[in-house]
Amino acid sequence: MIEATGRRAGARSAVVVGGGLAGTTAALxxxxxxxxxxxxxxxPRLGGLAFSFRRxxxxxxxTVDNGQHVHLRCCTAYLWLxxxxxxxxxxPLQRRLxxxxxxxxxxxxxxxxxxxAALPVPLHLVPGLAAYPHLSLAEKASVGRAALALxxxxxxxxxxxGVDFATWLHRHGQxxxxxxxxxxxxxxxxxxxxxxxxxxxxAAKVFKTGLLTSPGxxxxxxxxxxxxxxxxxxxRSALEESGVRTLLRxxxxxxxxxxxxxxxxxxxxxxxxxxxxxxxxVLAVPQREAHALLPEQALAEPDALLDIGTAPILNVHVVxxxxxxxxxxxxxxxxxVQWVFDRTASSGLTGDGQYLAVSQSAxxxxxxxxxxELRAKYLPELxxxxxxxxxxxxxxxxxxxxxxxxxxxAPGVGRLRPGPRTRAAGVYLAGAWTxxxxxxxxxxxxxxxxxxxxxxxxxxxxxxxANPVPGTEGRAVA
Numbered sequence: 001m002i003e004a005t006g007r008r009a010g011a012r013s014a015v016v017v018g019g020g021l022a023g024t025t026a027a028l029x030x031x032x033x034x035x036x037x038x039x040x041x042x043x044p045r046l047g048g049l050a051f052s053f054r055r056x057x058x059x060x061x062x063t064v065d066n067g068q069h070v071h072l073r074c075c076t077a078y079l080w081l082x083x084x085x086x087x088x089x090x091x092p093l094q095r096r097l098x099x100x101x102x103x104x105x106x107x108x109x110x111x112x113x114x115x116x117a118a119l120p121v122p123l124h125l126v127p128g129l130a131a132y133p134h135l136s137l138a139e140k141a142s143v144g145r146a147a148l149a150l151x152x153x154x155x156x157x158x159x160x161x162g163v164d165f166a167t168w169l170h171r172h173g174q175x176x177x178x179x180x181x182x183x184x185x186x187x188x189x190x191x192x193x194x195x196x197x198x199x200x201x202x203a204a205k206v207f208k209t210g211l212l213t214s215p216g217x218x219x220x221x222x223x224x225x226x227x228x229x230x231x232x233x234x235x236r237s238a239l240e241e242s243g244v245r246t247l248l249r250x251x252x253x254x255x256x257x258x259x260x261x262x263x264x265x266x267x268x269x270x271x272x273x274x275x276x277x278x279x280x281x282v283l284a285v286p287q288r289e290a291h292a293l294l295p296e297q298a299l300a301e302p303d304a305l306l307d308i309g310t311a312p313i314l315n316v317h318v319v320x321x322x323x324x325x326x327x328x329x330x331x332x333x334x335x336x337v338q339w340v341f342d343r344t345a346s347s348g349l350t351g352d353g354q355y356l357a358v359s360q361s362a363x364x365x366x367x368x369x370x371x372x373e374l375r376a377k378y379l380p381e382l383x384x385x386x387x388x389x390x391x392x393x394x395x396x397x398x399x400x401x402x403x404x405x406x407x408x409x410a411p412g413v414g415r416l417r418p419g420p421r422t423r424a425a426g427v428y429l430a431g432a433w434t435x436x437x438x439x440x441x442x443x444x445x446x447x448x449x450x451x452x453x454x455x456x457x458x459x460x461x462x463x464x465x466a467n468p469v470p471g472t473e474g475r476a477v478a
Contacts, residue, residue: 011036012460014280015265017252017293020048021442022430023284024235025081025449025469026456030280031242033457033465038245038276040252040267045232046239049402050442052228059319059355059395062347063226066400067315068339068359070189074209074217075443076470077450085234093221100327101185103134104384105334110134114185116215122147124215134181134333143182146172151212155205156437161414165203166195181333186210189331189339191439192311192361192406199411202439222329225346255281255293255427263426280456284430284449286404298424304416308433309408311440314363315400316378317343321393323354324386336360337381353395356382371399406440407433420452426459428452447472 012035016027019041031037045051050069055062071078073093082088099114115128125147129140149172153160160168165187169179184195190206191198210218223230239246250269258264258277265276283290291305299305329341339359349355358378360366366374375397383389407413417435420428430452431445438444450469457465467473 012280013037013276013278014282014456015040015252015263015267015276015278016282016284017265018048018282018284018289018431019043019046019235019246019248020284020431021050021078021081021231021445022048022432022449022452023282024231024239025077025446026282026284026428026430026453027239027244027449028084028242029450029453029467029469030282030456031239031244033453033462035280037243038247038278039239040247040250040265040269042249042251044248045228046235046246046248047228047231048445049405050227050231052226052232055396055398057319057396059321059349059353060351062319062349062355062396063228064317064347064400065223065227065343065357067313067402067405068222068341068343068357069227069442070220070222071442072210072217072221073219074213075441077446077472078441078443080469081446082230085230085238087230087234090225090230091221091223094219096216097128097219099220100330101132101134101181101333102330102385103181103333109385114182116218119215121212121215122151125211132182135178139175139178142173142175143178146174147207147212150204150207153204153208155201155208157201158414160201160204161199162411163200164196164411165191165198165200168200168203169195183207185331185333188361189359190441191409192313193409194362197362198409199413201414202409205437206439222341223346252293255283255295257295261425278426279460280426280428282428282430282449282452282456284452286431287407287433290429290431294422295424295427298422298427299418300423305418308413308416309410310404311406311408312363312367312401312403313405314360314367314374314402316358316360316374317355317396317398317400318358318379318382318394319349319353319355319396320389321353321395322388323352324382324388324392325354325356330385332385335381335385337378337385340382340385358382367401367403371397374399409439420448420455421459426456428456428459
């Protein structure tokens, strides 16, 4: 049986499909603007790919994040969302950029740091680069020259989208060692691709915004509580306080035209189906799902959405019977291990043990590897990196896999990414894969949701509506 939910006379309404960061942002913005808003999510929770789950471990019950997520001070839209959810204190930023880098690829392990000084751009990077032990003097000089060349680029230049990052780096004198020890060290984690497989336009966005706009732009932040506490629990509370009706375990099946020219969405939930007649529909779902729901001719090239590839991220989780790491996180050179985070406190682990999460981006070669194979590979590597882990007991070892964690940032992807507006009246797109100018990050997701809400409000004659989300005031891209 289908229950009809009509539009009240004089009241504007919206349906947002997808409860990840993009959908949550769009729903909050539309509700804050006075629209009767319904949020539809297929999962039993909000947060999209930023979620947590419970695990009954031999070390005791754990709250586990599906993957390690970080943000930077330049992620102004995501910082706005944290503030809007009342979560800023739960995901604080470093006072100043400090990334420990351990090189075990040489005869003797050597520790270094990527950091910044309290100086104007670009001088803020000079002391840290000068002290960085993993590059030669010549390589440091070449990095400085490449950074100055990168500073002159416009990341939105379409010509950059067709070039891979590695080609540009080689043209600007970067050795393979410099790429491994610096550019890829940051780029793989932010782009989810190695330099040779990443669009130069997206790489320029990452490095220019993070390192060459303001001194503190690259200061790192991460959640000190489970992600689900923020992007599910606090998000639900904020949505409810704003008057948003949230439907979980619900599926939008069809999207058509209502009898009065609005949009009709059929949603299956609770064993039945409900029709929504709405002025605004925001599709904040992955590109293939958006393609399936979009009305005909909503985009000039709808099948371009199917050409946007995906890239995986693997996370290896290890619980030791003792403390083996005395810093919050580090990254590694000369090892298959990329980034390691201490998640002991946020997981709820008690006693003397320690819980480490190893985050592996661009993990296509290992995403389907058996757990036993990954255990045999990564436990010895962690012992090589962390002497205190040698002889420590392993109380738990498990793996989480996100096979479609991000869109593939390959050269040419920029021309495939649509903006928030479509040719179908009242229908808008959101998601980190849309044309935000950013790679597939939490920042991109929030920006996309804010941009979709902005364009939706313009579409119903509310162009003058205040937009509090930093960085999302730009013009629409159809």
